[in-house]
Amino acid sequence: MIIVVGLGNPGRRYTGTRHNMGQEVVQHLAARLRVRLQDEGWARVGKWRGEGATLVLAIPETYMNVSGQAVKDLLRRRRKGPGDLLVVHDDMDLSLGHLRLRPGNGAGGHNGVRSIIEELGTGMFPRLRVGIGRPPAGVDPTAFVLDRFTPEERPTIDAAVALAADAVLVAAAQGLAAA
Numbered sequence: 001m002i003i004v005v006g007l008g009n010p011g012r013r014y015t016g017t018r019h020n021m022g023q024e025v026v027q028h029l030a031a032r033l034r035v036r037l038q039d040e041g042w043a044r045v046g047k048w049r050g051e052g053a054t055l056v057l058a059i060p061e062t063y064m065n066v067s068g069q070a071v072k073d074l075l076r077r078r079r080k081g082p083g084d085l086l087v088v089h090d091d092m093d094l095s096l097g098h099l100r101l102r103p104g105n106g107a108g109g110h111n112g113v114r115s116i117i118e119e120l121g122t123g124m125f126p127r128l129r130v131g132i133g134r135p136p137a138g139v140d141p142t143a144f145v146l147d148r149f150t151p152e153e154r155p156t157i158d159a160a161v162a163l164a165a166d167a168v169l170v171a172a173a174q175g176l177a178a179a
Contacts, residue, residue: 001056001080001084002054002055002056002085002086002171002172003055003058003075003084003086004026004029004055004057004058004086004088005022005043005058005059005060005067005071005074005086005088006021006022006023006024006026006027006057006058006089007020007023007087007088007089007112007113008020008022008023008024008059008060008064009064010062010063014146016148017145017146017148018090018144018146018148018149019064019145021088021089021132021157022059022087022089022090022130024161025128025161025165026057026058026059028161028162028164028165029055029057029165029169030057033048033050033055033057035055035057037058039061040058041070041077042060042061042074043058043059043060043061043070043074044058044061045057050169050172050173052173053169053172053173054172055168056074058071058074064111064112065115067113067116068112068114068116068117068119068120069115069119071087071116072116072120075120082104082122085125086125086126086127086168086171087125087126087127088127088164088168089110089112089127089128089130090110090129090130090145091108091132092109092131092133092135092144092145093108093109093131094131094132095131095133096131096132096153096157096160097130097131097156097157097159097160098160099128099129099130099131099160099163099164099167100129100131101126101127101128101129101167101171101176102126102127103126103176104123104124104125105123106123107123108129126171126176128171130161130164131160132145
């Protein structure tokens with residue numbers, strides 16, 4: 001079983017923003033797999049069983065900077081550990097639409113990931129990073145991640161979300177190395 005956590009901020013105000021890429025990937029997976037996400041603790045959670053794989057899809061209902069509280073609670077409820085996670089999140093250090101799947105390490109400057117590491121006491125959990133690109137010169141990074149994608153960027157992001165969902169399914173069925 002893999003617990004797929006899509007990071008983002010709760011509420012309509014943040015829907016479609018760069019910082020909510022993780023949520024967008026999990027919502028895409030839930031729609032594709034026809035999984036209904038329901039409130040469970042500090043997250044919306046749903047479960048899917050397929051050929052050779054079981055996924056728990058989760059979207060924390062906490063703000064990004066305290067995502068670790070929701071993730072820790074989810075692991076406790078499911079009696080699972082950090083190695084059972086796959087955290088999906090935005091990454092400014094990757095070009096727009098690029099993906100990177102890694103087994104685990106530091107936070108890489110991402111406050112949501114930092115919160116999870118602090119709560120779990122380890123950074124040894126896999127992450128799927130979705131590139132949102134760097135802010136233009138003179139644009140505050142905080143404002144940049146809270147902005148929505150431009151109409152020109154949206155097709156690239158939509159393709160990246162679908163590809164990220166595919167990667168999650170491959171990782172669940174065949175392991176991280178295959179994805």
